[in-house]
Amino acid sequence: MIITIIILSALASISGYVSYNLFKKVEKLEKIVDSQDQYIALFSNAVNNTNRRLEDIDAKGTFHSDDEIGWFFESVKTLQSELNDFNINKKRGQQPNQ
Numbered sequence: 001m002i003i004t005i006i007i008l009s010a011l012a013s014i015s016g017y018v019s020y021n022l023f024k025k026v027e028k029l030e031k032i033v034d035s036q037d038q039y040i041a042l043f044s045n046a047v048n049n050t051n052r053r054l055e056d057i058d059a060k061g062t063f064h065s066d067d068e069i070g071w072f073f074e075s076v077k078t079l080q081s082e083l084n085d086f087n088i089n090k091k092r093g094q095q096p097n098q
Contacts, residue, residue: 047083054080 054077 044087047080047087051080051084051087 058073058077
């Protein structure tokens with residue numbers, strides 16, 4: 001009977017330690033996920049702001065007159081359209097924070 005109690009106590013202690021260790025690891029990972037979520041939100045806002053500014057410039061048609069500048073501007077627009085694929089606000093259907 002005493003041996004059973006000792007074995008069960010040891011198993012309970014080991015189980016408690018494992019649970020505590022896993023809890024601490026989960027807390028650490030949650031902090032990492034929160035910081036990455038903040039970074040992604042900031043990046044998404046930067047993409048929105050850049051896209052808005054690029055559309056304003058494009059609406060004026062300022063850069064279409066010169067061939068070299070026009071080519072460069074089209075390249076920037078292409079890069080911006082690729083960046084828009086990473087916009088989480090657009091994917092979630094949310095309005096960007098300003």
